[in-house]
Amino acid sequence: MLRLVLRAKGLGKVYRTPSGEVTALTGFDHTFEPGCVTAVVGPSGSGKSTLLNLLAGFDTPTSGEVWIGNDAVHALPERERSRLRLRRFGFVFQSFNLVAVLSAEQNVALPMGLAGIPSALRRRRATALLERFGLQHRADHLPHRLSGGERQRVALARALANDPDVVFADEPTGSLDSAAGSKVMDALAAVAAEGRIVVLVTHDPTLAGRAQERLRLHDGRLVEVGAPAVLDTRTSIAPHDVGAA
Amino acid sequence: MIGSLALTSLRRRPLRTFLTALGIAVAVGSTVIFLSLGEGMRRAFAQELRGLGPDLQVSFGPFDGTVFTAVPELPIRYVGTLEAEAERFGITSVTPILLYVRGSLATSTAFVFYGVPADMDPRSLYADFELIAGRSLDPTVPDALEAVIGEQAARRAGMTVGDALRLNPRASFEIVGVASATGGLLDNAILVPLPALQDAIGTTDRVSFLALDLRVPEQASRTAAQIAAAYPELGVQTRGDISSIFERGMQITDVVRLGISGIALIVGAIAVANTMLMSVFERTREFGVVRAVGARPRFLFGLVLIEALLLSLVGAAAGIVLGQVGAHVVNVLAFEVVGVEVAAVTPRLVAFAVAVAAAMGLLAGLLPAARAARIPIAVAVARE
Numbered sequence: 167m168l169r170l171v172l173r174a175k176g177l178g179k180v181y182r183t184p185s186g187e188v189t190a191l192t193g194f195d196h197t198f199e200p201g202c203v204t205a206v207v208g209p210s211g212s213g214k215s216t217l218l219n220l221l222a223g224f225d226t227p228t229s230g231e232v233w234i235g236n237d238a239v240h241a242l243p244e245r246e247r248s249r250l251r252l253r254r255f256g257f258v259f260q261s262f263n264l265v266a267v268l269s270a271e272q273n274v275a276l277p278m279g280l281a282g283i284p285s286a287l288r289r290r291r292a293t294a295l296l297e298r299f300g301l302q303h304r305a306d307h308l309p310h311r312l313s314g315g316e317r318q319r320v321a322l323a324r325a326l327a328n329d330p331d332v333v334f335a336d337e338p339t340g341s342l343d344s345a346a347g348s349k350v351m352d353a354l355a356a357v358a359a360e361g362r363i364v365v366l367v368t369h370d371p372t373l374a375g376r377a378q379e380r381l382r383l384h385d386g387r388l389v390e391v392g393a394p395a396v397l398d399t400r401t402s403i404a405p406h407d408v409g410a411a
Numbered sequence: 412m413i414g415s416l417a418l419t420s421l422r423r424r425p426l427r428t429f430l431t432a433l434g435i436a437v438a439v440g441s442t443v444i445f446l447s448l449g450e451g452m453r454r455a456f457a458q459e460l461r462g463l464g465p466d467l468q469v470s471f472g473p474f475d476g477t478v479f480t481a482v483p484e485l486p487i488r489y490v491g492t493l494e495a496e497a498e499r500f501g502i503t504s505v506t507p508i509l510l511y512v513r514g515s516l517a518t519s520t521a522f523v524f525y526g527v528p529a530d531m532d533p534r535s536l537y538a539d540f541e542l543i544a545g546r547s548l549d550p551t552v553p554d555a556l557e558a559v560i561g562e563q564a565a566r567r568a569g570m571t572v573g574d575a576l577r578l579n580p581r582a583s584f585e586i587v588g589v590a591s592a593t594g595g596l597l598d599n600a601i602l603v604p605l606p607a608l609q610d611a612i613g614t615t616d617r618v619s620f621l622a623l624d625l626r627v628p629e630q631a632s633r634t635a636a637q638i639a640a641a642y643p644e645l646g647v648q649t650r651g652d653i654s655s656i657f658e659r660g661m662q663i664t665d666v667v668r669l670g671i672s673g674i675a676l677i678v679g680a681i682a683v684a685n686t687m688l689m690s691v692f693e694r695t696r697e698f699g700v701v702r703a704v705g706a707r708p709r710f711l712f713g714l715v716l717i718e719a720l721l722l723s724l725v726g727a728a729a730g731i732v733l734g735q736v737g738a739h740v741v742n743v744l745a746f747e748v749v750g751v752e753v754a755a756v757t758p759r760l761v762a763f764a765v766a767v768a769a770a771m772g773l774l775a776g777l778l779p780a781a782r783a784a785r786i787p788i789a790v791a792v793a794r795e
Contacts, residue, residue: 224703248702251704252704252705257704277704328705
């Protein structure tokens with residue numbers, strides 16, 4: 167399947183605050199390639215989250231451009247950006263961000279429902295995604311009944327619900343122990359191996375070390391682009407091998 | 412999708428849903444009880460009008476509350492005047508009626524006396540009149556101190572045939588019969604011979620009104636206009652006129668009751684708005700996530716609005732049940748005191764309550780819904 171690239175050109179963001187302007191990101195240029203996990207690293211306040219917000223269309227840049235294929239994310243009206251997030255992007259957050267009143271299966275089915283997929287089909291696909299991440303027996307459980315690792319894998323299943331081109335993961339292992347975190351990283355690698363772009367924002371050097379590409383930000387600038395690393399052997403595992411954390 | 416999500420959200424937060432719905436139920440319930448009073452009075456009056464015999468009622472001046480004053484105003488000579496005009500106006504009978512209210516602080520000893528000719532058939536005044544004990548007034552003794560008492564009045568005062576009913580120091584009537592008129596005014600009235608009542612209250616030349624029967628009742632409005640033109644000092648009313656006088660009075664009380672109900676409804680609306688605002692605030696991250704995975708702002712707007720609407724409708728359903736229970740209690744109490752069921756929860760009242768609750772829910776949900784739709788995704792998903 168032909169996947170698209172995600173490009174940022176001269177991307178910048180300046181926040182206006184009562185005490186003056188704060189430059190969170192400036193002159194960011196990069197092309198994110200399909201089939202690759204790109205880790206964005208840097209200290210707190212370096213602009214990692216701002217970059218992710220701009221790439222994902224959560225926020226509009228002050229300068230520069232973001233393109234996914236032929237779609238100019240930076241210039242789209244909110245309605246079109248919502249459509250883009252629904253069809254082409256998937257998200258995994260540090261604090262899981264599952265909808266508390268929905269079961270695991272309902273959480274996974276949520277983006278499909280928003281996309282207008284019929285109920286029977288979205289149920290079938292949600293079940294398949296939960297199976298992929300070893301959670302079929304937890305389908306009816308509410309998030310608070312799941313462990314941290316399980317919640318994050320439900321979030322990953324939800325991120326894949328509409329077969330996106332890009333998965334954004336913002337500190338996905340930040341709330342997990344190392345074993346559970348490792349499993350989630352395995353899963354992200356497997357997702358990238360399917361030809362998707364995975365943008366991973368992390369503080370964790372171990373996690374960043376397992377990415378194929380590493381971008382280092384400092385004071386809102388891209389200061390280092392790490393050469394693609396040798397593929398971690400664990401990224402080659404088949405998706406169904408990713409078991410419970 | 413949006414409906415099931417709203418429903419799930421309400422179901423999974425049962426305590427909040429219950430308490431908010433309870434607030435709405437109390438608001439709608441109190442509204443239903445207040446408004447049911449008007450509905451019940453309308454129903455009781457309509458029932459009364461159905462049983463009302465005379466085609467026309469003639470008073471001195473406009474027919475209004477003054478016919479129930481202690482001093483009657485219509486000179487009795489108009490009986491002869493109208494009887495003389497019977498052929499011209501198509502009148503078949505002219506019956507003088509004297510009303511006298513014996514007031515009392517205790518409702519069990521307050522009565523409405525109807526002074527009527529002893530030889531009058533009560534059915535000409537009240538079609539539903541039925542004697543259930545004793546006998547009618549004796550037509551051979553037109554000024555006898557005897558009375559036929561309505562069933563509810565008898566029950567309320569604890570009286571029966573053979574008891575004495577004291578009007579004032581000059582007159583005490585012996586109860587000779589008990590009548591039923593199926594819940595109408597006569598159930599609470601006391602029929603006594605006209606001359607006896609005139610003597611008792613010292614008014615021998617005046618009555619409260621005249622009841623006229625017509626040869627062609629369908630022409631009552633035209634005949635009323637003819638009599639009023641010939642005798643401008645008289646007020647002539649058909650049954651429809653009386654109904655409209657009552658309806659005007661009811662409309663005034665409707666406004667008052669609606670005003671009181673409005674306060675309860677505003678309190679209910681504030682409860683919904685407060686709950687939904689709190690809910691939006693607490694669920695900022697959840698809404699941010701839903702937006703992040705692709706929902707458009709209007710989806711969240713609709714979601715919050717539907718939740719507010721569902722809450723209001725659930726509250727309205729409970730409120731209507733509450734209102735029915737309340738109206739029943741009011742009726743039990745009112746029947747004991749005045750012998751009439753004054754409250755009724757009618758279909759149009761139920762429809763009104765549902766419509767008001769729905770409008771209340773939508774209005775109360777607007778601000779929280781707009782707020783939910785404006786939540787910035789980046790801020791919401793980062794929130795702990």
